[in-house]
Amino acid sequence: MRRPRKSYETPIHPWETVRMGEEAEVLKKYGLKNKRELWKTESHLRKYRREARKLLATKSDTSEKEAADILKSLKSKGMLKEDATLDDVLALTIDDFLERRLQTKVFRQGLATSINQARQLITHGHIAVDGRRVSIPSYIVDKEEEGTISYYAGSPITNELHPVRPKAKA
Secondary structure, eight states, X not given: OOOOOOSSOOXXXXXXXXXXXXXHXXXXXXXXXXXXXXXXXXXHHHHHHHHHHHHHHOXXXXXXXXXXXXXXXXXXXXXXXXXXXXXXXXXXXHHHHHTTBHHHHHHHTTXXXXXHHHHHHHHTTOEEETTEEOOOTTOBOOTTTGGGEEEOTXXXXXXHHSOOOOOOOO
16 A cells, blocks of 8 residues: 655754744744644745746747646636736745635635634634535635635534524514
8 A cells, every 4th residue: 555645845954943933933824733734835836936947947839838827827826916927936935825725815804813713613614615615724715716705504603603683573
């Protein structure tokens, strides 16, 4: 039986004080559970940057198609503007990726009072994206889905926060 490959890379020097402090601030700001979540996101960012550098170095028909695909993907995720180029991919930061997480979006839209409560609401199944329950805090929200984040219809928390009012008698 094969074991799945790790989807992240750990730091080369694990006990650097400056890096550890910066990671702790990012974990607190975005309500991440552990540093592994941060390292996974950094690996995604590293992958896009590596591809962009490779495509900027080569000029061919296939590289232009691949560049268009990468740009289209990042634009649909809302990480790049519509008039972005491969140079803009190199300018992306870890914050650009972490801002697109469902956990951050739930907090920013005011569905939760704190970033940690947003994570709890998601993992307990109280949040829906486009009417579909999502229980993964690291779910990347597309641009089209951004306006469809709400409480799950079958969730008991929906009635607590938005109780049904009796109709007034005429």
